[in-house]
Amino acid sequence: MKASVLTKVATQSILKNKMRTLLTMLGIIIGVGAVILMVAIGQGAQGQIQRQIEGLGTNLIVIAPGTSNTGGVSGGAGSFNRLTVDDVEKLERETVLLAGVSPVIATGSQVIGGQGNWRTRINGVSVDYATIRDWGTTSGSFFDDADQRSMARVAVIGQTVKEALFPDSDPVGEQIQLRNVPFRVIGVLEPKGQSAEGTDQDDVILAPYTTVRTRLSGRSFVPQILASTFSPEEIPSAQEEIALIMREAHDLAEWEADDFTVRNQADLTDAAQGTTEVMTVLLSAVAGISLLVGGIGIMNIMLVSVTERTREIGVRLSIGARGSDVLTQFLVEAIVMSAIGGALGVGLGFASAQVLANATGWSTAISPTTVGVALAFSAAIGIFFGFYPARQASSLDPIEALRYE
């Protein structure tokens, strides 16, 4: 049969049974749509967490006090178990592999200035912090070595703080009061959004750790030290280097375990990815089931119409169609239906992912792989359930097919 005739016969047959066609396609539409939506949610969550962790800065290494294994050393709460500014300075002096090192001395405070007052976090950090966290300014600039050495009362403020205190003006050069200590705003940080834990990273004020330690906090220990390498490949050796320097700084004997932990971004990512992967797998399973249910629906409809279709095959065979003509027709029908159904399903998946994203603020991601797999699956289902009964029927003799009940 010519291709044009074949298309004509197949289209006629599809249009002639609108209800059957619609029901058949509905299974595929919903199945494919569900797969795409579910995977979009899962991958969106994964992508969001990935971005948030990357948002911490590239090639990040986090040094925290305490042993990584809980049954650790006897030392307990001695000052040895803490990280200090001396540790930071020693790391800075002796490191070869690190691109930057910065303590994070966190304290909270009321800020007064501009339009009023605002409660926020104040982080005492070093000059390297901007590099480590890959964090630029939208206005003004970060503080420099001179500020750090001279314990200058300068501050770089986050977007949220800027919005709260200086909504309509550029705060660079303005005065603010932190615990009654006047600081000069020298820069405004780029917005970074929420962290993986859901805190607003822009609700922060950065100042030289030297200043924060002497003027605001008064304590000499450091809750956390951040460092970064020049490239991801250097991270493992940099971690070893840090460990060596830190053990020396803490005067640890060979038999003593580390009283600090050094973790890299991959460790952090792994933990977070683990949970979202479980979620994605679960969602995909749900979606897979709905695709299967769709497939069973198609099979049901095909089985219901098999008597009618077998007779149709009988009629066609009796007037001179070859078995192969009939098979090709059914194959084309199945392909057309699952292609249209698949395309509509992809559309439905996209649309519902968009609606969901708008309604909940979740981020969703649709990859070409998802679309491809969903389409391939729907084509397989459509072809299997549409084509298989036809194959059976077309191998009958015309008379048997006509007599089929």
Added chain:
Amino acid sequence: MTTLRASRAADRGIASVSTDAGDVVIRTTGLTRVYATGRTEVRALDGVDVSVREGEFVAVMGASGSGKSTLMNILGCLDKPTAGSYELDGIRVEELDKNALAEIRNQRIGFVFQSFNLLARTAAIDNVELPLLYDRSGRKIDSRKAAAEALERVGLADRMDHEPSEMSGGEQQRVAIARALVGQPSLILADEPTGNLDSRTSVDVMTLFQDLNDQGITVIIVTHEPEIARYCKRIIRMRDGRVIVDEPVRDRRCARDDLERLAYLDEQNVAEVAV
């Protein structure tokens, strides 16, 4: 060719009986068909020898279960004999494969079923066009136009776009006949074509078959109604899968005349009622 045959047939006139000297179209020898159903075997055909010449008009008669349909299905290349041979236009049909049989069904035979076997929810013209869509002979035909002409020939020019469910049984059978003749076959086979129709419509359908036969087409129909068989030229009677009688029709009738007579009687009746 068709027109030549047609004029020859017209010369002979409708009264001519089975003395036609046309070529042999169908020849079966020892045709046997056994259905194996579970443990029992049914010999539906048990050694049938028949010859049919070009231009004949044969009625196959016999009680239900005597093997008429089985014979027709084999003659129509819809089924194959278990034993014996069937020659159609000199071709040994039992030696052909499925595709060659499909080709023969498409090119040489028009088959009409008792239950019409039209495609549901499909316009008359699409149903009639169907055989031409499977035509592989390479002959150039405007299948749409041919289908419309075939419908005109059976008097359904005004029903082309109707679906089977919108037509009476007689109209559906006409569509089926149009479908059978659209490919210009030389042989038309009809298995109880009037079996589902009332007597008036039956006569109506028989006028079609007589017209086709007058145009030179060989026609074989199955019927168990003697009145219908009298429109044919030759009767083959079967019993238990064998041919028991094979004779010409003596008092052959013209379906068109009968139809006119019926119409006249109707008028009389209406007139009587009116008086």
